Amino acid sequence: MFLSVKGLSKSFGELDVLKTINITIDEGNIITIIGPSGSGKTTLLRCLNALEIPDEGVLAFHDGFEIAFGNKLKKKKLMELSRKAGMVFQSYNLFPHKTALQNVTEGPLIVQNRNKNEVLELAESLLHKVGLADKMNLYPHQLSGGQQQRVGIARALAIEPELMLFDEPTSALDPELVGDVLKVIKDLAKEGWTMVIVTHELKFAEQVSDSIIFMDQGQIIEQGPPSQVLKHPKHERTSQFIQRVVNP
Amino acid sequence: MEHWQRSLKSGLVKMFLNNIVFAVTGDMTGWELFKNSLLPMIQGGIKYTIPLTLISFAIGIVIALLTALMRLAKTKILTVPARVYVSAIRGTPLLVQLFIIFFGLGSIGLTIDPFPSAIIAFSLNVGAYGSEIIRASIASIPKGQWEAAQTIGMSYSQSLRRIILPQATRVSIPPLSNTFISLVKDTSLASLILVTELFRKAQEIAARTYDFMLLYVEAAILYWVICFVLSIIQDQIENRLNRYVAR
Numbered sequence: 413m414f415l416s417v418k419g420l421s422k423s424f425g426e427l428d429v430l431k432t433i434n435i436t437i438d439e440g441n442i443i444t445i446i447g448p449s450g451s452g453k454t455t456l457l458r459c460l461n462a463l464e465i466p467d468e469g470v471l472a473f474h475d476g477f478e479i480a481f482g483n484k485l486k487k488k489k490l491m492e493l494s495r496k497a498g499m500v501f502q503s504y505n506l507f508p509h510k511t512a513l514q515n516v517t518e519g520p521l522i523v524q525n526r527n528k529n530e531v532l533e534l535a536e537s538l539l540h541k542v543g544l545a546d547k548m549n550l551y552p553h554q555l556s557g558g559q560q561q562r563v564g565i566a567r568a569l570a571i572e573p574e575l576m577l578f579d580e581p582t583s584a585l586d587p588e589l590v591g592d593v594l595k596v597i598k599d600l601a602k603e604g605w606t607m608v609i610v611t612h613e614l615k616f617a618e619q620v621s622d623s624i625i626f627m628d629q630g631q632i633i634e635q636g637p638p639s640q641v642l643k644h645p646k647h648e649r650t651s652q653f654i655q656r657v658v659n660p
Numbered sequence: 661m662e663h664w665q666r667s668l669k670s671g672l673v674k675m676f677l678n679n680i681v682f683a684v685t686g687d688m689t690g691w692e693l694f695k696n697s698l699l700p701m702i703q704g705g706i707k708y709t710i711p712l713t714l715i716s717f718a719i720g721i722v723i724a725l726l727t728a729l730m731r732l733a734k735t736k737i738l739t740v741p742a743r744v745y746v747s748a749i750r751g752t753p754l755l756v757q758l759f760i761i762f763f764g765l766g767s768i769g770l771t772i773d774p775f776p777s778a779i780i781a782f783s784l785n786v787g788a789y790g791s792e793i794i795r796a797s798i799a800s801i802p803k804g805q806w807e808a809a810q811t812i813g814m815s816y817s818q819s820l821r822r823i824i825l826p827q828a829t830r831v832s833i834p835p836l837s838n839t840f841i842s843l844v845k846d847t848s849l850a851s852l853i854l855v856t857e858l859f860r861k862a863q864e865i866a867a868r869t870y871d872f873m874l875l876y877v878e879a880a881i882l883y884w885v886i887c888f889v890l891s892i893i894q895d896q897i898e899n900r901l902n903r904y905v906a907r
């Protein structure tokens with residue numbers, strides 16, 4: 413067990429976005445979360461990284477780090493949680509005033525205070541890995557969406573997180589740019605990263621996932637291997653959703 | 661051209677300048693008065709107008725940044741004093757503030773010299789107006805930038821310093837330049853609390869020569885020149901900060 417999520421709940425005002433979510437994530441597992449918009453999948457992902465603070469629930473990590481929501485939490489503890497995971501955003505959120513290389517070095521250099529040469533070497537190798545070795549000194553606005561998203565992935569990897577979170581990493585991309593980004597994520601999967609991915613790309617989910625979670629209205633409706641959830645869903649709502657995505 | 665033609669022509673030009681554009685004052689022509697008063701006015705500008713502007717602006721920006729951060733904080737202990745300060749400064753005339761600090765405080769035993777009085781008043785003004793500009797530019801930076809900074813482990817102050825403020829600065833340069841240029845002109849109010857800056861010099865010479873039109877237009881031209889130079893500097897800063905923005 414790498415991470416166990418117990419009884420996670422979150423509401424925005426009257427609206428219950430997450431209703432008592434329980435999941436276990438094993439080391440090296442790739443979990444994909446699918447579901448209609450407004451189902452709470454992005455909120456769930458953001459709760460794993462302290463970008464959203466749940467109202468209730470417990471996150472327990474393999475190393476004994478545990479965080480129980482509900483009462484007031486220390487900032488330090490939340491920062492520790494957010495440092496455990498690297499996050500890739502739907503809209504990339506690159507720092508526009510920094511080059512691709514500076515975007516990647518910012519975390520290890522400024523936050524982790526690591527040796528400059530070591531960080532440069534790390535950043536260069538990460539940008540090489542995502543296929544942008546020749547774009548290192550360009551600013552985000554000089555890159556295509558797919559390239560920006562790959563810088564985003566390199567930036568998240570640079571802090572050497574234990575867990576990688578992807579929030580619809582290809583939703584904002586032109587169709588012809590989706591492939592490059594998905595390929596990078598597939599490579600990470602082969603390296604054994606533990607990942608949680610929110611996506612609409614069912615074919616991709618089928619290829620990389622160890623487990624797929626289908627969410628609707630703040631609840632986990634169904635969870636299982638891709639062969640089950642995508643091909644032989646047990647629930648009516650799951651098959652309806654898959655039908656709609658496949659044949660819009 | 662014959663010699664007499666040339667001298668007639670230059671004589672006519674001189675007459676035109678002396679009698680039509682500038683009135684003749686005593687035994688000094690308008691042009692001479694213009695030239696002779698230029699030096700004292702420029703001296704007033706260099707000794708007082710420009711230092712007053714630069715020092716007040718520097719202090720004012722620090723006050724503005726702190727006030728903006730207080731306004732953006734989540735506790736009332738910080739937001740309320742910031743709001744009251746901004747409201748009070750923006751709601752009262754600068755001239756009245758200057759008089760309170762110089763004459764008012766002086767009359768209750770707290771005497772401050774003219775120059776520091778002016779610095780205090782102008783700094784407080786820049787602080788109030790600038791804080792609204794800085795607050796709005798910080799608020800204009802997308803929430804995703806804060807979130808991205810947080811996910812790479814940055815604290816609030818690291819995010820602010822490294823990610824948010826550099827971007828907010830670019831947004832705030834045009835409106836802050838407005839504040840700066842207004843400040844250059846507002847320093848002329850310091851003449852009323854006896855700071856011998858550019859406009860005070862113009863007033864002093866005008867009082868002696870009665871040549872109000874000439875001297876006040878001359879003062880206006882000098883302010884215009886200063887502001888013109890400043891707007892060129894503003895353009896250059898903007899171009900520099902825009903280098904990472906798609907065009």
